[in-house]
Amino acid sequence: MSNSEALPRFACPDWWERLQAGLPPMAEVPVNEERAQRVVTFFNRLRLPDVAGAPYLADACGDWFRDILVAFLASEDPETFQPIVWELLCEVPKKNSKTTYAAGLGLTALYMEETPNRKMMLVGPSQAISGRCFDQARGMIDIDDTLKKIFHVSDSDxxxxxxxxxxxxxxxxxxxxxxxxxIPVLTIIDEVHELGKLPRAAAVMQQIRGGGITKQRGKLLMITTQSDESPAGVWRTELDKARKIRDGRAGPSPIMLPVLYEFPLELQRKQEFWRDPANWGLVLPNLGLSIDPQALRDDYSNNGRVSKHAEQIWASQHLNIEIGVGLSAGWLGAQYWEDCIEVGLTLDELIERSEVAVQGIDGGGLDDLFAEAVIGRCRETGRWLHWARAFAHPEVFELREEIVPRLKKFAEDGDLVELADDDTSGDVSRVAETAARLLAAGLLPEQGAIGVDTTNSAAIQFQMFGKGITYEQLVIVGQDWRLSPAIWGLERMLKQKTFLHGGQDLMAWTVGNAKPEIKGSAVRITKEVAGKSKIDPLMATLNAFMLMLRDPVGAGIEESVYAARGILTI
Incomplete structure (x- = not known):
C-alpha cells in the first residue's frame, strides 16, 4: 500500500507545498472522467456579465476553481461508482471571484441534474450577498441566447x-x-464566516444537512473568506473540521473536501512574512485575473496600513489571516499568546502544581460579562500558570446578539457559565467557591490574595467573607493606567514563555480584542469595538497579575520559589 493510500480520505499533508507550487491545497479526488468533461465544458461556456467584453470562464477563471468544480460535481468512488465528495469548504480571500464562480457552479449543477422536480439553493448570509449571487447567475443567462432557452429566470422569486x-x-x-x-439536492452557501455572527446558524445548518441523510442525499458547497474577527459559531466549527480533515485528524472517511487558501498558522503569526507582497500570491489564486497585483499593493499601502485595526481587517479579508492567530487589535502580548499554551492546564491542574495562587475578578453589569482568573506559581519551575472563566446573565444573550454564537461555544467548552434569570448572584457565589478551593488547598497568601475592580465589590466581599476569606486577603486593584505594570509584565512573560495557560478559546478571543492606548509613560487596555468585543477575562487576569507581582507566598510557606532557588527572571 502506498503512502497516499494509507492516508485518511481527503487528507492533504502536503497542502502547503502544493500552494507553493501554484496548485490547489486539496487532496486528489477520483472522478468520473466523462461527467467531469461535461461539467467543465458547460462551465467554460459561461461568461462574466459584469466585465467588459463578457469574457468566457474558459479564459477568465483560474484552473484552481475548475479543479474544485470537478471534484465537487464529478467525484466518483471507483468501486461503488457513487459520489464521495458530498460537502466542500473553500476558504479563499476576497476578490478571487468566489461569488461569481459559485453562481456559475450552481448553473452547471442545475444543467447536469437530470432528475426532475429537484430543489437547489444558493444561499447568502444577508440579502445583499444572496442578491449578488442571483444577479451574477441571471447575468450569465441574459447574455447567452442558448442559456435563455435552457433556463427560465423568475426575478420575483x-x-x-x-x-x-x-x-x-x-x-x-x-x-x-x-x-x-x-430537501435540497444541492446547497451553496456564500460567505460562511458571516454565519458565525448569527444566533441560530447551527440549527439552520442542521436543517440543510438533514437532506444529506435521505436516499437522494444532498450536496453542500461552502465558500468564504476568513472572518474579520476571530472565528466563532458555525464558522469556527466548520473551519476546525476542515483543518482536521486536511491534516488527516478527522477519521478515515469524511464527506467534506477542504480547500483552504491560507498560510500555515506558524507563518500567520510571523507578520514580516505575510506583510511581504512577494508571498501574497500563495493564497491568491486569481492574482493576475480578477486581482491586479499593483492595485492590491497600493490598496495595502494607502488603506490597509493606516491603523492597526485597518490592517487587521485588510489582512483577514485579502490574505485569510485569522484574527487571534496572526492578528489582534494591537496588544503586543496577543502575538505571543498561542506560543504559551500548555494543553490540559485546568484549574485542578493549576491547584495541584502551584505553591501559591491568587484570584482576579472583573465585574460588570447584568448586560456584560463577569469574569474570574486564577494565576498560580509552579512550585517546580516558578512559571506562572493561568486559568479563567466567565459568566453571562440572560440580558447578555438578549442584548448582545452578535456575540451569542461565540458565547454558546465558550459555554460548551465549560469556560463560560450561563446564569438563569433567577440566579442573579450566581456569578459572585461561584467566584467565591473558587476562592474557597484555593483557600482549602493552602494556596492563598494571607494578604492581597483576591483582586477585584471597584464594580460589584460590595456584593463580592460578602460572598467571600462567607467562605472564610479575610478582609486583608480581599483588595481593590486600581484600574485604567494603574494596570500598566501588569500589561507590560504579561507581554514580557508571554514572550519569555514563563506564563502558561490552557489555550482556552475564551481567553484567545479576549486577548485578541485588547487594544493598548499609550498616555505618557503609562498604558491601558480598552476594547476595539465597544459593546461587541469583550475583554473582561483578560482584565480579571491583569487584576490577578498585579497581585502576583508582589511575590506572595502561600499559607505555611516562608519564602517563594524565587527566593528559595533563585529561578525565573521576569
Whole structure:
C-alpha cells in the first residue's frame, strides 16, 4: 500500500507545498472522467456579465476553481461508482471571484441534474450577498441566447429553473425558514464566516444537512473568506473540521473536501512574512485575473496600513489571516499568546502544581460579562500558570446578539457559565467557591490574595467573607493606567514563555480584542469595538497579575520559589 493510500480520505499533508507550487491545497479526488468533461465544458461556456467584453470562464477563471468544480460535481468512488465528495469548504480571500464562480457552479449543477422536480439553493448570509449571487447567475443567462432557452429566470422569486426537468435553483437569504418543507439536492452557501455572527446558524445548518441523510442525499458547497474577527459559531466549527480533515485528524472517511487558501498558522503569526507582497500570491489564486497585483499593493499601502485595526481587517479579508492567530487589535502580548499554551492546564491542574495562587475578578453589569482568573506559581519551575472563566446573565444573550454564537461555544467548552434569570448572584457565589478551593488547598497568601475592580465589590466581599476569606486577603486593584505594570509584565512573560495557560478559546478571543492606548509613560487596555468585543477575562487576569507581582507566598510557606532557588527572571 502506498503512502497516499494509507492516508485518511481527503487528507492533504502536503497542502502547503502544493500552494507553493501554484496548485490547489486539496487532496486528489477520483472522478468520473466523462461527467467531469461535461461539467467543465458547460462551465467554460459561461461568461462574466459584469466585465467588459463578457469574457468566457474558459479564459477568465483560474484552473484552481475548475479543479474544485470537478471534484465537487464529478467525484466518483471507483468501486461503488457513487459520489464521495458530498460537502466542500473553500476558504479563499476576497476578490478571487468566489461569488461569481459559485453562481456559475450552481448553473452547471442545475444543467447536469437530470432528475426532475429537484430543489437547489444558493444561499447568502444577508440579502445583499444572496442578491449578488442571483444577479451574477441571471447575468450569465441574459447574455447567452442558448442559456435563455435552457433556463427560465423568475426575478420575483429569485429562482432559476431548467425548463427540461423543472429542477430549480432558488437564491435565498440564510434563515430558519429557508429549508422548511424542502430537501435540497444541492446547497451553496456564500460567505460562511458571516454565519458565525448569527444566533441560530447551527440549527439552520442542521436543517440543510438533514437532506444529506435521505436516499437522494444532498450536496453542500461552502465558500468564504476568513472572518474579520476571530472565528466563532458555525464558522469556527466548520473551519476546525476542515483543518482536521486536511491534516488527516478527522477519521478515515469524511464527506467534506477542504480547500483552504491560507498560510500555515506558524507563518500567520510571523507578520514580516505575510506583510511581504512577494508571498501574497500563495493564497491568491486569481492574482493576475480578477486581482491586479499593483492595485492590491497600493490598496495595502494607502488603506490597509493606516491603523492597526485597518490592517487587521485588510489582512483577514485579502490574505485569510485569522484574527487571534496572526492578528489582534494591537496588544503586543496577543502575538505571543498561542506560543504559551500548555494543553490540559485546568484549574485542578493549576491547584495541584502551584505553591501559591491568587484570584482576579472583573465585574460588570447584568448586560456584560463577569469574569474570574486564577494565576498560580509552579512550585517546580516558578512559571506562572493561568486559568479563567466567565459568566453571562440572560440580558447578555438578549442584548448582545452578535456575540451569542461565540458565547454558546465558550459555554460548551465549560469556560463560560450561563446564569438563569433567577440566579442573579450566581456569578459572585461561584467566584467565591473558587476562592474557597484555593483557600482549602493552602494556596492563598494571607494578604492581597483576591483582586477585584471597584464594580460589584460590595456584593463580592460578602460572598467571600462567607467562605472564610479575610478582609486583608480581599483588595481593590486600581484600574485604567494603574494596570500598566501588569500589561507590560504579561507581554514580557508571554514572550519569555514563563506564563502558561490552557489555550482556552475564551481567553484567545479576549486577548485578541485588547487594544493598548499609550498616555505618557503609562498604558491601558480598552476594547476595539465597544459593546461587541469583550475583554473582561483578560482584565480579571491583569487584576490577578498585579497581585502576583508582589511575590506572595502561600499559607505555611516562608519564602517563594524565587527566593528559595533563585529561578525565573521576569
Amino acid at each position: 429569485s429562482e432559476i429553473t431548467r425548463r427540461k426537468t423543472n429542477t430549480s435553483l432558488a437564491v435565498k437569504t440564510f434563515g430558519t425558514n429557508i429549508v422548511t418543507g424542502e
